[in-house]
Amino acid sequence: MTTAQALMTLGTVAAVTLALRAWPFLLFPENKETPNFLQYLGRVLPYAIMGMLVVYCLRDTGFAGLGDWLPGLASVAFVVVAHRLWHSLPISLIGGTALYMVLIRLI
């Protein structure tokens, strides 16, 4: 790939990414009231999307061997339990990540 082609490739990525983030704002400008259905989505989507993102992060989980599923699922389970018990970001985030890093090396 030439430098010009590389720049065009990256420019396309930047433009499409920005378009994906901007079209709802362009379609429903500030001075008009947001349609009722989109207001509703604005309230319920954050809950659904966070669930979707957790699953998305674990998409490489497989069940061929112990190492394919145990580190990811056990560490997420640790984060859930630790956060419900202590509500401490450092314990949940650093503990969960440390556990994951240890497990992928051991298993």
Add this chain to the structure above:
Amino acid sequence: MNKIAAAFKAAFPLTVPVMLGYLFLGIAFGVMLSQSGYPPVWALGMSCFIFAGSMQFVCVDLLLSPFSLAGTALMTLMVNARHSFYAISMLDRYKGKPARPYLIFGLTDETYSILCSAKTPEGVDENLFYFFVTALDQLYWITGSVVGAVVGGLLPFNTDGIDFVMTALFTVIFVEQWEDGGGRVPAAVGVGLTLLCLLIFGRDGFLIPAMALILIVLAVLKRPLEARERGRAA
């Protein structure tokens, strides 16, 4: 000045988990890009003007593949379609904010995850608060990617798995949203339908059907869920 300091103070602590994640992921991206022969200024430019974590990793592959603008556009659409989801749910919250154009540009997974669940503290300017969360996140990402591009593969220790901090962050936010109780049905819909689509379509093609199904099911559930919201408010 005080207004700015107050907004910064409110924003910074919330971004610390993203700082950890973005520095490490950014470094990983910078290392990959420099190993495919692009000098650090390319990492800097990409993190300034694209600012989309997972897509920038895909870009490294695209740069090493045969040139195709249509293929590039299609790939970006598939990988980043979820950002339109974030935009829809931020429509009202970004309304009337002077920083809106930048907030829209900087709407990444991590910034969205902070802003969708954060409540602006009493007396803090919401426009500045949103701006600082977004700008700090981008600063971490730029810093990480440039450091990675400069040091290349010379890191003194093996950081495999450190990117799990992002999974942990999303999980923590999910737990906190679950405990606030206002959206357990949509939360279960999000997890359940995404899992279902992952099982049916496999890891490379599940996200778009999952998003479509989530939209459809949430639309069908609009009446009962709004009735629940009114019940909780009463």
